[in-house]
Amino acid sequence: MLRQLSQVERENLLKLQDSGAGVNFDQIAMAKLFVLQLIEVNSEGRLVLTRLGRQVYEAIRIENTGIR
Numbered sequence: 001m002l003r004q005l006s007q008v009e010r011e012n013l014l015k016l017q018d019s020g021a022g023v024n025f026d027q028i029a030m031a032k033l034f035v036l037q038l039i040e041v042n043s044e045g046r047l048v049l050t051r052l053g054r055q056v057y058e059a060i061r062i063e064n065t066g067i068r
Helices: 007-019 027-035 051-065
Strands: 039-041 047-049
Touching: 007 027, 007 047, 007 051, 027 039, 047 051
Parallel strands: none
Antiparallel strands: 039 047
């Protein structure tokens, strides 16, 4: 899955999990994250990572830092 994501898409996924609302996101990258089912709108209307999105997030963090 990681190989399918561009750097901008990876950054948007990290930003969403780390910062949440109020951050400027690349709309095209976010659209792809929706298509790949890495993000969704929850019952409160907030953008959140799906279970798969959280797994990819962890993989990106480990790849970037080597730390879980």
